[in-house]
Amino acid sequence: MNAIGDFLRARRALVSPADAGLPDAGERRVPGLRREELAAAAGVSVDYYVRLEQGRDRHPSTQVLDALARALKLDDDGAAHLHRLAAPPRTKRGDLPRGVRELVERNPAPALAWGHRMDVLAASPLAVALTPMYRPGTNLARAFFLDPSVRQLHPGWEAMARNVTALVRARTAVPDPGLDELIAELTEASPDFARLWPRHDVRTTAAPRKVFRHRLAGELTLGRELLNVPGGEWTVLIYHAEPGSRSANALARLG
Template sequence: MAKENALGEFLRARRAQVRPEDLGLLAGGARRVTGLRREEVALLAGVSTDYYVRLEQGRERHPSAQVVDALARGLALDDDAAAHLHRLAAPVPGARRRARRREQVSPNLVRLMESWPGTPAVILDRCLTVLAHNALGKALFDGHRHRGDLVRLVFLDPDAREFYPDWERVAVNTVGGLRAAAGIDPDDPRLIETVGELSVKSEAFRRLWARHDIRQKTHETKRFHHRLAGELVLSYEALTVNSAPGRQLIVYQAEPGSPSEAALALLGSLTAESAQAPENLRR
């Protein structure tokens, strides 16, 4: 990931996505740019056009917090994107990295997930790699080539668009979550590797990555078309794991009394039967 002018790249990308009329400006005749002009952002933020141009070009890299707030308002950024802009304007020096090793998940957290036999749960890292799961969490994503990597599942798995009926929305949110992670730790080698591979292999990923959308994974309702359970509509909550910064516990639930609750129960029973079957019958 190029970091030489991360602030300027973000400002340009976000400026291209705001229509003048959305902010009460007159579009006026033919426009040579998509979205806002530089002078329009400067006007909305209350800074000079020259100063704003220097920000986009990387000749000014550390605007004050007040200026960043003004730019966020001018670009109509939501809270997540505004926080990301602040991080780009005042990056925290990265800590010295230790040698890369396999991620370990607390046994207590694993036992907690296993105590929810009817609730899919997974532990994700910043790159949305599945570090741990309970039986139903594993079953939810089972059968896919990239079942242990939710970013690659969305963009590289051949069944992704069938598995996620609302694929475009899932893709936007997935890339937005990866962008948020990049703002926190842009030097993470696994993140750099993930973005590099997907940029080469997926045109859709390249398109969405260039937008610089920011989406923190918090809560949402998501549709799945599962190969065994059929249609599932599940809401999830993303819970921060305070003992392991960068990790999240994702818990999925169906609406009580809904067809999805019955389908999830079916998946749970099939998972339990498979676990109890002799090893030679599971192959």
Template sequence: MHTDTAARHRTTLGEFLKARRALLRPEQAGLPGHGLRRVPGLRREEVALLAGVSTDYYLRLEQGRERNPSQQIVDALARALRLDDEALAHLRRLARPVARRRPAGTGRVGPQLLRLMNGWSGTPALVVSGALDVLALNPLAAALYSAFAQPRNLVRMTFLDPAADAFHRDRSRAARAAVAALREAAGRDRDDPRIIELVGELSLKSRAFAELWARHEVRGKTGEAKLFHHPQVGDLDLHYEAFAVRSAPGQQLVVYQAEPGSPSADALALLAGLAAEAAPAADAGTVTEPAEPADACTVTAGAAGRPAWNAVRGTLP
């Protein structure tokens, strides 16, 4: 492994330990919390005590001077830091030697998956990459995100698009979830150039992103409730589930649904009707995606100020 890359990986492990140590209050770890404390969260010696390792060894881990902690030590550190299952899995990945990364995929969404999404006229569905780039949307998902000028990346949309303030009824929660999902993806492939580029851009352009990224919180994009406000149909309380696309490693299919019989289900049905009316006859019912690659796409204005989507037959360059 190149020396600079190895050093960066060791630093990532140390940064994760330091950040999670700062998030844990002494009383949460069963330690007395009184007295003057010069650091937020736990001291290094307290983590070392809880994990059953020497303070010097733990210091070397945080400083990146110790490269290969055993699985037993990693698990002991996870218990000391009260990590949940996803954070433990992330820590284990950071502690492993980094294998030679496989060539990145092309971002191609398979035609069979596109046809499947096309059949869900009442269900918003989209395909995202590990960096949460939007690779494809079905018509209802395009209508759901129509308030955004460039719906090309879910994290950029949350932090850099002014429409996010009105769209996310709990933007703080949405922001934390987006960063935690990106952090989980970064742990799976620490040399992914797209993730490195995206994190660099967002760290420069968004102080809120930089602060959340520094917390090293980890949560994969699996499923949870989302609270949206759509400019045409109002409030939408939706639940999403994310499924790994086994035929295209790194891609995820994200599907939204509303509780049957709820006001959100009625609003989603109304949005589906509006999307069908607005779609050009030639493109009706066709899965769409931004016309350019996920890192440089543009969306042109359509009727009534809504984005106009270009039909695709299945690939990103």
């Protein structure tokens, strides 16, 4: 497996010559920048960049990674992911801390926690009332792409599909055979996931607001806070509604 090379190739294909400040030389055989163009933009030799793409050098310096991130026009999440791919593999796992579980399960707001493979580990009652997708034991990525009822729940499904795919991609920096199996399953079973996965988009945060189209409560617009728990591969999500809003009243009825 050559995770760094795969990421560099995919992202290089998404940078146009115009984005890199290069003159238009007419139609190209393949999209994006050539290897020598990206190497020049990053200030590294073509031979060294080729070694990175081919996986013959897997430990570039921090300075080289920063230069490549700038040349590839990566955002903060993409740059951080590139650095994680070059870091020594981490395999630390463990149970969701008891305090975090209690915080989530006793939360009066819709709240949930998931692990490295995006399996829901804990959820508040209101989160499950909002959508069964948040029930503990559910895999968020599998439910999102393979459960038709989830598509009906999200009016902005395409934008969310990009975000969920990018959240899964961010987790690939930590070796996990179980995650590899999930990705293979989604690639085979979901044309949408298979279309988005080769882009190598990376995201560790969520949009500040999300719209649900609930079959009983109607449309709800909720703010959300995404928190990464230190010391593990756990994430906590808490939703909230504007006080006095229709969405707040709808949440109260669901509760």
